Amino acid sequence: MNDTNRGLNRTLLFLLGLILLLVGAAVAVAAAVPDTLAGWKKGASTVRQNVSDTVTGTPLGDTGHSWLLVVAVAAAVVAIVLLLLFVFRQGHGHTNRLVRVGGDTKHRDTPTGGAVFVDASVAEQSIGAALKEYANLASSSVTTYDVKGTTTLKITANTRRGVSPTDVRRHIDGIVAAWDSALGQDVPVVIQITPDSSPGQVGRAASPATSPDRSGSADLGQRPVAARRRGLGRGARPVLVGEANHFEFDRRFEAQLGEVLADRGRHGAQRLRAGPVLLEGDVDRHGRQRPVVPDPDQRLLSVGEQRDDALDGRGDQRHRGVDLDDARDLADQGRQSAGELAVVRHECSFALPSLWVWMSSIVTFTAATLSSVCRASAVRMMDRNSRAS
Amino acid sequence: MSTSTASVYRRVLRRETHSPRSGLAITVAVVLILVAAWLGTESVLELIGRPALLVAPGDMLGSALTVSDAVPVAFLVAAGVVVAVVGVLVIVVSLKPGRRGRHTGPTDRTALVVDDRAIASSLARTAAHAADLDPDQVIVTIGKRTADVHVRPSSGLPVDREAIVEAVTDEVERYELSPSLKTRIDIDKKGVVGK
Incomplete structure (x- = not known):
């Protein structure tokens, strides 16, 4: 899923192999054929003379060395x-941004350039929490990659012994469908099914299954569940995150956003309840505003969404969660009413500093x-x- | 599914089922870095008139020229052949596709990559169910296009070969893997003490 340049890897290996092959073959042939061996010995003194000529011909000041060094x-x-x-x-190739709506500085597709980002952790936590409930998996992880400009989710499912990959796939597809309807747009998803690594595996593809399971129940393993999880579990609160570098919010925007969410909660989905709008803890649960101070760390807006079981795979899949266009429009309105809402990018660049x-x-x-x-x-x-x- | 999603899936599935050759490439790069650092250091030491760490640059050239006198011919030939063979091996590694032990499933809303070990584990359980054996008595080996199911019956209790074949074939068909798997069932003549 990452964006390793595989062609470059292979090119480097090929070139190195070619050099080794040529040098090795040349040495072997030269040594094996008596004529060339004699030529080699004779040529050595000429080459040495040429080298010393070159060295004396390229002086570095009067240090006595060649600048070739x-x-x-x-x-x-x-x-x-x-x-x-x-x-x-x-x-x-990892990314921490799942979706962006609007806010492109080059092609402004909104009146004021307002934008809404959905953080990748929203998907990772929501789907991760749903996977955690599935007994056939020993553990799972959800990560987000940028594949040639397309954000792609990778779900790694570590199955318990003997579990059919088809069953696992069907279950995860159900979760993905629920997630699609919550997000309102389809993000490519790649599922990787691997066995839970445990002792007793023979070779790399041979596996005697353990614990006979003749009753047909799904749960095979009694071992404790591995802890490689990123989800927050039931009742997790995915957070829709927008960011701005310069803004002041007014109460109107906050109230509008709350209304939209509440509205969707009433009409769109039974299971999706709109939570209070939180502005970095500056607004309390009842929407009563305290002075909003522009955050020096550039974090702007978190829409808390209480999502108890919308993503358990059984949910009503017709509902849509947060409509991103609406949220984008709201971001625009917020900017219009408050003056300034410029959205900054939230990029991850963990490798560059070390480089x-x-x-x-x-x-x-x-x-x-x-x-x-x-x-x-x-x-x-x-x-x-x-x-x- | 949009064309861009289809191409993303194609790319990801191809990359997930083939080796990036990163391990060998990084090893080679690190070795080359060390060699370059050493050559650079020797050159600098020569420039500032300090004694060399191992060999001074001038001596390196000299010994390369006189190696034919200093070393028996047989050694030279052997060394050359070894280096050339290593070169051929590296070239082969760089050109081979480097399949990983994984298969892909049908692409729908989502794309699927299954580790061969997960397939083996599931098939072992299927075969054990069909033969009413302990799953430890079934060993499954997954190749690129084959699934070998090796069954060791309990002594004195013949197993129903047809039932195993049918169950395993059905299960493999359900996976719709690519490349597809051909099943081969192999039942031991000798039984083991039943569990």
């Missing part, structure tokens, strides 16, 4: 940087080396000058 250092540094880039390029640290330390190392070389040659020159005088 400096070139070698630079080449080594460049190679190291490129290879580090290559290594750090592996993996990646920059690496690169800057390499640059520092090179600079330090070069300066010490210069200092050494300057000292030597001063020595020579003082001796001369």
